[in-house]
Structures are given as structure tokens and as C-alpha cells.
Amino acid sequence: MIWPLYDSGIAAGLLAGFLFGFxxxxxxxxxxxxxxxxxxLEDWSVFKVMFTAVIVAAAxxxxxxxxxxxxxxxxxxxxxxxxxxxxxxxxVGAGFAIGxxxxxxxxxxxxxxxxxxxxxxxxxxxxxxxxxxxFGPLEDFYLAFPGPEAQTIMDLTGVPEWLxxxxxxxxxWGGFKLGTKVERKLGGPYKAEDLFPREKQVRSKE
Numbered sequence: 001m002i003w004p005l006y007d008s009g010i011a012a013g014l015l016a017g018f019l020f021g022f023x024x025x026x027x028x029x030x031x032x033x034x035x036x037x038x039x040x041l042e043d044w045s046v047f048k049v050m051f052t053a054v055i056v057a058a059a060x061x062x063x064x065x066x067x068x069x070x071x072x073x074x075x076x077x078x079x080x081x082x083x084x085x086x087x088x089x090x091x092v093g094a095g096f097a098i099g100x101x102x103x104x105x106x107x108x109x110x111x112x113x114x115x116x117x118x119x120x121x122x123x124x125x126x127x128x129x130x131x132x133x134x135f136g137p138l139e140d141f142y143l144a145f146p147g148p149e150a151q152t153i154m155d156l157t158g159v160p161e162w163l164x165x166x167x168x169x170x171x172x173w174g175g176f177k178l179g180t181k182v183e184r185k186l187g188g189p190y191k192a193e194d195l196f197p198r199e200k201q202v203r204s205k206e
Contacts, residue, residue, distance in 0.1 A: 021108055023049070030112040032100020033190055039097045042188040044179030051172045058165050080147035095120070 027049045028034050037043030064070040096102055101109060101120040109117030135142070154161050183189050 020104065021111070023053075024105055024108040025112065028190070029105040030108040030114065030117075031190075032105075032109065032114075032116070034100070035096055035102065035105065036100040037188060037190055040186070041182050042186045043190045044175075044183050045189055047175055047179055051175060055165065055169050055172055058168065062161050062165060077151050079151065081143055082145040082147065084142045084144070095123075 024030065027045055029046070029049075034043060034045055038046040061070070061075075092102070099116075099120055101117055103121075103124050106117040106120040106124065110121060131138070148156070153159065153164050
């Protein structure tokens with residue numbers, strides 16, 4: 001083991017995982033209704049939280065590079081393979097819509113006492129194991145239609161990174177406004193008692 005721990009990424013990974021789970025739980029994502037509510041456009045919390053995370057991460061990454069705290073070699077951009085991404089996106093999206101969990105929120109849901117989240121965690125591990133076992137026959141399909149060598153929006157368009165972040169922020173602002181109007185029209189967003197009915201029952205008994 002290399003000391004200090006952050007040199008091997010252990011401390012950073014644990015800290016990021018803790019903070020990620022803390023935000024998920026406090027945003028109500030331990031309940032499957034949040035994710036399915038996004039698909040029904042009744043609750044836009046998923047869009048708001050995730051889009052905020054993307055913009056903040058992008059802005060801090062850009063700022064770190066400007067201040068010389070992070071170089072281009074400090075992170076890796078994987079090559080996109082469009083065929084695999086399309087099929088994987090459909091399968092994962094179907095799981096989101098049907099069951100209301102993603103890999104991260106299933107862990108948060110299980111920590112909150114939801115046994116249905118455990119089913120999704122088991123399925124996630126089993127699916128990963130099956131993919132690893134069958135990767136040989138699937139390799140040609142997985143590697144089909146690779147993306148261009150220039151894999152960032154800045155490289156593809158020549159637009160400065162700060163401007164891309166600003167555009168993302170404006171899109172997020174517009175999405176927040178639109179989402180708030182739509183969810184109010186459809187009766188959202190969900191309240192805590194809608195997401196966690198057990199707590200509602202306990203309060204009513206008190």
C-alpha cells in the first residue's frame with residue numbers, strides 16, 4: 001500500500017463515494033419514485049441535481065487547469081464506441097424507467113432499508129459478470145463505430161472551454177425553469193412523505 005492513501009486513489013475514491021451517496025440520499029434518490037418521476041416529468045429533481053453536478057465539475061476542472069493544479073495528463077477521456085453506447089443506453093435506461101434505480105441510487109436505497117434496491121444491486125453485479133464472461137464474442141460489436149480522435153466538444157468545434165461551460169449553465173438554467181413549471185403543472189415535485197411512506201406512518205402514530 002502506498003502512503004499517503006490519496007496517492008493510490010483510495011482516500012479520494014472513498015471521499016467521493018461518501019459525498020456522492022450523501023447528496024443522493026438528501027436529494028431523495030433513495031426512493032425509486034424520484035427516478036420514475038423524472039420519466040413522467042412529475043419531478044425534475046434528477047435533472048436538477050445531476051445537471052448541477054455536471055456544471056460544477058466542469059467549472060472546477062477548467063479552473064484547476066487554469067491555475068496549474070491539474071494537467072491534461074491528470075485525467076483520461078475514454079474513446080466512445082457508439083454501437084455499444086446505444087445498446088447499453090437503451091438497456092440501462094429501461095432499467096431506470098421500469099424499476100426506478102440506477103447503480104448509485106440502488107446502494108442509497110438499500111442503505112435506507114429498501115429491499116427492492118437489493119434486487120437491483122444483485123442484477124447489476126450479475127449483469128457485469130455476464131458481460132465480462134461474454135466479452136469475447138461481443139468484442140467486435142463493442143468496438144464498432146469508435147468516435148473521432150478529438151473526443152471533447154472543444155476539440156471538435158474549436159469553441160473555448162469556458163464558453164462551453166457557460167452554454168451548459170444557460171441550458172441548465174433553462175431546464176430548471178422549464179422543469180419547475182412542468183412539475184408544478186403535473187402535481188410535483190414529490191414531498192418526503194410521498195417518497196418515504198414508512199416515515200409518514202411513524203409520524204401519524206406520534
